[in-house]
Each structure stands twice: as structure tokens, then as C-alpha cells.
Amino acid sequence: MSAPLKYVDVDPKSRVNKMxxxxxxxxxxxxxxxxxxxxxxxxxxxxxxxxxxxxxxxxCIVFPLSFVQYLLVFKIKKQNVARYFGVISAMCIxxxxxxxxxxxxxxxxxxxxxxxxxYYSVRFSIGAVLISYMVSCISxxxxxxxxxxxxxxVNLKMIFLKNFIITSSEFFLIFVVVFSISIIVSLDxxxxxxxxIALKNARLSISAFSLKVMESHDGIxxxxxxxxxxxxELICRGLFNAGLxxxxxxxxxxxxxxxxxxxxxxxxxHIPSEILHKTEALTPEESELMKTHTIEGRKILxxxxxxxxxxxxxxxxQMAFYHHEMxxxxxxxxxxxxxxxxxxxxxxxxxxxxxxxxxxxxxxxxLTVNEVMDxxxxxKGRKFDPEIADVVISLKDKIEALKKxxxxxxxxxxxxxx
Numbered sequence: 129m130s131a132p133l134k135y136v137d138v139d140p141k142s143r144v145n146k147m148x149x150x151x152x153x154x155x156x157x158x159x160x161x162x163x164x165x166x167x168x169x170x171x172x173x174x175x176x177x178x179x180x181x182x183x184x185x186x187x188c189i190v191f192p193l194s195f196v197q198y199l200l201v202f203k204i205k206k207q208n209v210a211r212y213f214g215v216i217s218a219m220c221i222x223x224x225x226x227x228x229x230x231x232x233x234x235x236x237x238x239x240x241x242x243x244x245x246x247y248y249s250v251r252f253s254i255g256a257v258l259i260s261y262m263v264s265c266i267s268x269x270x271x272x273x274x275x276x277x278x279x280x281x282v283n284l285k286m287i288f289l290k291n292f293i294i295t296s297s298e299f300f301l302i303f304v305v306v307f308s309i310s311i312i313v314s315l316d317x318x319x320x321x322x323x324x325i326a327l328k329n330a331r332l333s334i335s336a337f338s339l340k341v342m343e344s345h346d347g348i349x350x351x352x353x354x355x356x357x358x359x360x361e362l363i364c365r366g367l368f369n370a371g372l373x374x375x376x377x378x379x380x381x382x383x384x385x386x387x388x389x390x391x392x393x394x395x396x397x398h399i400p401s402e403i404l405h406k407t408e409a410l411t412p413e414e415s416e417l418m419k420t421h422t423i424e425g426r427k428i429l430x431x432x433x434x435x436x437x438x439x440x441x442x443x444x445x446q447m448a449f450y451h452h453e454m455x456x457x458x459x460x461x462x463x464x465x466x467x468x469x470x471x472x473x474x475x476x477x478x479x480x481x482x483x484x485x486x487x488x489x490x491x492x493x494x495l496t497v498n499e500v501m502d503x504x505x506x507x508k509g510r511k512f513d514p515e516i517a518d519v520v521i522s523l524k525d526k527i528e529a530l531k532k533x534x535x536x537x538x539x540x541x542x543x544x545x546x
Contacts, residue, residue, distance in 0.1 A: 141211060142375070144246045145201045148214030152194035155221055159187035182228050189224055193217040205374065211252070215244055219260055223267040230271065234298045237264055241302050245309045253310035254303075261299040268295060352483055353390045355534055359479035361386035362526060366519040373471060385472055388443040392451050392476050395425025422449050422461050443472050451476040454511045474513045478504075478520050481511075486531050497528045 162183040197217060200210035218240050226233045237260045244256035268291050276282045364382040367373055377385075396404060399421055403414050410418060425448030432441055449461070450473030457465030469477075485500045495503070501521050508517035520527070 141207050141247060142201070142378070144243070145197075145207055145210045145214055147243070147246075148218060149194070149197045149201050149210075152190065152197050152214065152217055152221075155190045156187070156194060159183045159190065162186070179228075186221075186224060190221055193221070203371075211247060215240065215256055216259065219256075219263050223263040226264065226267040227270050230275070233264070234302075237299070238302045238305075241306045242309065245306060245313055248313055250307070250310045250314050253306050257299065257303045257306050260302075261295070264299070265292065265295055352480075352487075353393055355483040355487060356392065356476070356479045357386050357389040358530060358534075359482045359527070360389040360475055362523060362530065363475050363478055363516065363520060366523045366526075367475070367516065370515075370519055370522070372515055372519070376471065384440060384443060385447075385475065388440065388447050388472070389476055389479060391425070391429060391444045392447040392480065393421065393425065394428055395421035395423065395448060397428075398424040419452070419460050422452055425449065446470040446473050447476045449473075451480060453477070455513050456510045458510075469513075474516055478512055478516050482520065482527065486527075487534065497524060497531065500527075 160183075162178040163180060166178045166180060166183070193213075194217075197210060197214050200206050200213060222233060222236050222240065241253065241257045241260055244253045247253070269288060272287055272291055273284070276284060276287060361382060364377050364385055368377045368382070399418060403410065403418060406414070426445050429441065429444045429448055432444070434441055450464075450469055453459035453462065453464055453469045453473060454477075455466060455469070455474070457463050481504075482500065485495045485503060486497065487494055501524055504512060504517045504520050508514045512520075
């Protein structure tokens, strides 16, 4: 049995936001740890004496910030807002720690600034350095003031000036390094974006060629491919909005799935057109021949040049080969079941059935949208992934609207040909 191919595409901004979320959540352990050290300080000659009040305030700062960051990243999914909130929250926590501890925090400040480069924005990285610098100056000045303000023998102005010079020197070095790194990663991202555009054009060219081949073969499969592609995109966005597979279904991946969906039935070019156009039921021999279009499709698509490191090729191969697999294992060509069927193929199965059931085919009469929704409800967990079936049912109104668009396009096409 051939193992399903794997493909994961995660939004870089989302990935870094998740990293900051995990860091903030882990910081919640600091407050109980400090309280524990304070409790046990009598056994360590008071070397770890930390105010309970300080630890309590720290908990009141860290928990709300980490909780809001979690909501922004995983629930509300405001990744751009989470980017600013996560970085500034980390700065505030480090600043609060610096107010209390007489240690050099330049390493932590530098780490936060370096991590900001992962967002591929020079302005954001520079902003992170400047805000870190201001917070560090304020927190260190606050600590020095309460440490020396009762000591009449010290010159507070000289202490503050020395602190300012040291802090400025450290952050100047951080600025130079972060600025250099951010320039490099931004240029690399621009080059990558240019490659992405070129690769997208390559995918679209492949899709256009496939549609012409399918149209010349039977004149039906190409229309079905275009419709199924639109349904595929609709289902993907429905899954994302429902909070399902959000780590995979980024905008880029959804577009990739929609483009790849056009190729899912390309193997039908190996099926005689008289079988594809047959109005009565297929014979057992013809049915077995029809099933081979999944295998033939994969063979054809394996011959494509590698696009985007091969990810696009993996997706089109998965959709072509597995889109007739059923969730309960009764499909073909392998008879695999459940989550062992690739996500893109489970979505493709639903998208293809939507078009097959709703639109005119030479072998049957189309169903109404209500009838198709009943069909998906009945086949949930048997033919379709239950989560995907529920999303399809929730998209009833949008499916109805898309069906009308397809009908209008077909009428316009017929009218243009007289």
C-alpha cells in the first residue's frame, strides 16, 4: 500500500507568533518559582530572598498578557495584532524584572530584538530595538533610583549618566546586528516572493494546459474541474473559519489547493470518451476501467517538473490519486480510511461530489442544494470526513450562490456560441 504524501505549509508570521505565545505562557512559572525560592531562602542564607509582593505583581502582569496573546493567536486569529502584542508584552515583562534585579539583561533584550527579525520586516525590527531601548532605560533608571536615593554619599546624576551610556552602548551594538540581520532576511524574503510569483505562474500554465487537454478529450471534465476548484477553495476557507486545520490552511495553501484541484481528474484522458459520455449505467468492466483514472492521473502528474520544491506536485498527486477514497475505507484505489487519507484529498472528495451532484451531467439529473445537504448529512462519517461534511452543510447559502454563478456562466457561454 502506498503511503499518502505529506504536505504542510505554515505561515511564518503565525509560526513566530506561536513561539512568542509559548514563551509568554512559560513565563507564568516565574512567579511561583520566586515564591518557592523566597520560602526556602532560610535554608540558603537568604541568598534567594525575593519579595512576595514582587512575585504577585509579576503574576498579575504575565498571566493576562500571555492569555491575551493566546487568544489573539489561536482563537481570534489576529496574527498582525499578535505580532506587536507578543513582542511588546515580552519587553514589559523583562523591563519589570530589570526594575527589581541588579543583573545585566542585555542578553534578553538582544534575544527579543533578534527574534523580531523573523517577521521579515526591517521597520518592525528597528522599532523593536528602539522600544526595547526605551523600556530598558526606564526600568534600569527606576531600579537605580530606589537603590541609591537614600544614600547621600553617592552622586545620582553620575550613576544615571553611567547607566545611560552603558545601556546606549549595548543597544547600539544590538541595533547594528539586528539591522544587518533584518536587511539580509528581508532581501531573502523578497527573492523568495519573486520566486513564488514565478512558481504560481508556472502552476497556472500547467492548469491551463490540462484544461485544454481535458476539453479536447470530452468537453465535460474541464468544466467539472473548474467548478470543483471553486468548491474546493470555498470548503478550505470554511474549514479555516471554523477553526479547523488553521496551521495548514493558510491563504497560500488554500490557493495551492484550489489550483491543484483543477488537475484531480486529469487521468480521465485515458478513459474512452464514449464511456465518459455514456448516459446509461456503466457495466462492471467499464466501472473498473473508470476507476483507473485515479492511478493514471497520478502517473501523468508525476511527470510534471518540480514546482516549489515539489510541494505542488505532492498536492496534485494526492488529489488525483486519493480523491475517491472514502472516510470509512470503502473507496478506491487503496481503500484507506479516516485521517490516513490526505487532507487535500478529503476536501477534494467533498468538492467533487458537490459539483457532480449539483450540476448537469450526461448520466443523471442534478439535485437541489437541499437534497445535496441531506446527502452530505447521510454520508457523514461514511463517504466524507465528518468535520468537512459539517462545514459543507454550514456553507449551504454560499454553495447556492456559487451554483447560480456557474449556471449564469454556462448560459453566457451557450449564448456566445449562438
